[in-house]
Amino acid sequence: MSGEVPEHVSELLAQSLAAWRVSGEVAREAAGTLLITADGRCLRISRAPADLPFRWMVDEAGRTRGVTSIAGLLRAIRGALDPGYRPVRLRVAPLPLLPP
Amino acid sequence: MIPVAVLTGFLGSGKTTLLARLLRTQQFSRTAVIVNEFGEVGLDHDLIETGEESFVELQTGCLCCTIRGDLVLTLEDLLARRDAGAVAPFDRIVIETSGLADPAPILHALMGDRELARRLTLAGVVTTVDALNGLGTLARQPESVKQVAVADRLLVTKTDLVGSGNETDGLAARLAAINPAAEVLRASYGDVDPERLFDLGLEAAARKGPDLHAWLSVDALAHHPSSAHDTEISCFAIVRAAPIRAVALTLLLEILAEHCGADLLRLKGLVNITECPERPAVIHGVQHVFHPPAWLERWPSPDRRSRLVFITRGIPQAWVEALLAAVEAEVGEVSGDLQ
Numbered sequence: 047m048s049g050e051v052p053e054h055v056s057e058l059l060a061q062s063l064a065a066w067r068v069s070g071e072v073a074r075e076a077a078g079t080l081l082i083t084a085d086g087r088c089l090r091i092s093r094a095p096a097d098l099p100f101r102w103m104v105d106e107a108g109r110t111r112g113v114t115s116i117a118g119l120l121r122a123i124r125g126a127l128d129p130g131y132r133p134v135r136l137r138v139a140p141l142p143l144l145p146p
Numbered sequence: 147m148i149p150v151a152v153l154t155g156f157l158g159s160g161k162t163t164l165l166a167r168l169l170r171t172q173q174f175s176r177t178a179v180i181v182n183e184f185g186e187v188g189l190d191h192d193l194i195e196t197g198e199e200s201f202v203e204l205q206t207g208c209l210c211c212t213i214r215g216d217l218v219l220t221l222e223d224l225l226a227r228r229d230a231g232a233v234a235p236f237d238r239i240v241i242e243t244s245g246l247a248d249p250a251p252i253l254h255a256l257m258g259d260r261e262l263a264r265r266l267t268l269a270g271v272v273t274t275v276d277a278l279n280g281l282g283t284l285a286r287q288p289e290s291v292k293q294v295a296v297a298d299r300l301l302v303t304k305t306d307l308v309g310s311g312n313e314t315d316g317l318a319a320r321l322a323a324i325n326p327a328a329e330v331l332r333a334s335y336g337d338v339d340p341e342r343l344f345d346l347g348l349e350a351a352a353r354k355g356p357d358l359h360a361w362l363s364v365d366a367l368a369h370h371p372s373s374a375h376d377t378e379i380s381c382f383a384i385v386r387a388a389p390i391r392a393v394a395l396t397l398l399l400e401i402l403a404e405h406c407g408a409d410l411l412r413l414k415g416l417v418n419i420t421e422c423p424e425r426p427a428v429i430h431g432v433q434h435v436f437h438p439p440a441w442l443e444r445w446p447s448p449d450r451r452s453r454l455v456f457i458t459r460g461i462p463q464a465w466v467e468a469l470l471a472a473v474e475a476e477v478g479e480v481s482g483d484l485q
Contacts, residue, residue, distance in 0.1 A: 057471075058472040064464075115397075116472050121404070134404055137434055137436070138438055139254075
């Protein structure tokens with residue numbers, strides 16, 4: 047695990063727990079990584095090392111996975127913490143907003 | 147393109163009275179009507195005087211949950227009969243939902259059919275609210291709250307049955323808390339200016355230029371951001387001075403759809419896209435279904451800020467703000483990496 051997580055990501059994750067109604071907290075560790083604790087589970091979030099094709103690393107109990115984006119990071123964290131999570135895909139409708 | 151308006155409102159809130167009144171006016175003489183009744187015996191049909199051939203009654207269940215396919219087929223059939231000259235050449239369609247309907251799936255059905263999309267445009271959602279019983283209905287019936295939340299216009303009906311005072315003030319406050327973005331009109335026995343009621347879609351707003359701002363209702367939200375705490379429905383606006391990259395907007399919408407789903411009741415916005423600063427993009431979505439962005443020829447006013455208006459259930463504004471900031475930072479970082 048390596049790399050400091052920017053403050054705006056820390057803020058996003060804290061807000062995300064609230065939005066998902068997951069009771070927990072986000073704390074910054076000495077190394078700049080984030081520790082999310084919720085419902086007895088701990089997830090450690092860090093920047094991915096530069097030699098890996100990921101942007102973020104998510105570690106839980108020694109098992110680490112990489113994700114490539116904010117969208118992937120949120121999906122990984124919510125998938126771990128929210129058993130009721132059922133992701134919905136964006137659908138773009140054919141109906142135009144304005145007549146052509 | 148034929149505008150399609152959705153008329154919704156809880157049971158007994160005066161939808162049929164309104165429709166019957168509207169159809170007697172000159173402005174609505176070329177209107178096709180689709181009425182969805184919930185129950186085995188339809189009564190509303192008998193209460194509305196209109197041409198049989200352009201009146202369709204759906205009785206197979208609640209429009210929102212069981213017969214979306216029927217609605218699409220009905221609209222296709224109506225258009226085919228219009229093309230064949232079998233019905234009067236109507237230039238407007240009104241869909242009256244059942245009183246128990248959640249309007250969102252109906253809007254999805256209208257937005258989601260490729261063939262219909264070539265002929266129809268969504269003119270807006272009008273929701274009737276009973277002045278006498280509306281407050282109690284909103285307290286007891288979650289469907290009625292959603293009906294109010296997605297409305298472009300709210301029509302308070304049966305105003306002759308109540309005086310002024312706490313009762314009407316309470317309802318007004320409740321409606322403003324659920325959906326401050328919607329203009330509130332009042333009517334007794336369905337007596338309301340039809341054009342004020344239904345000329346409210348984006349097409350109308352874009353045509354009128356400055357009215358686009360009214361469509362977005364950002365000013366109303368700036369002064370009265372709302373939250374109806376008991377139902378968790380809130381309405382808020384995010385305003386950004388800096389342009390937003392197209393990919394950041396796409397990612398934002400994808401993440402919102404993925405994590406919010408049905409709780410994103412409605413999102414509409416006027417966005418300054420970095421790659422196309424002279425032509426604002428208009429976006430509009432209901433839950434996880436979005437129209438393709440519409441690109442206006444020019445900005446409707448000197449104000450070129452991006453404005454996103456959210457009507458949500460239990461989605462904190464702070465989360466959306468943080469999400470947009472994080473996505474923009476990531477897109478900026480990736481763009482920097484690539485250069």
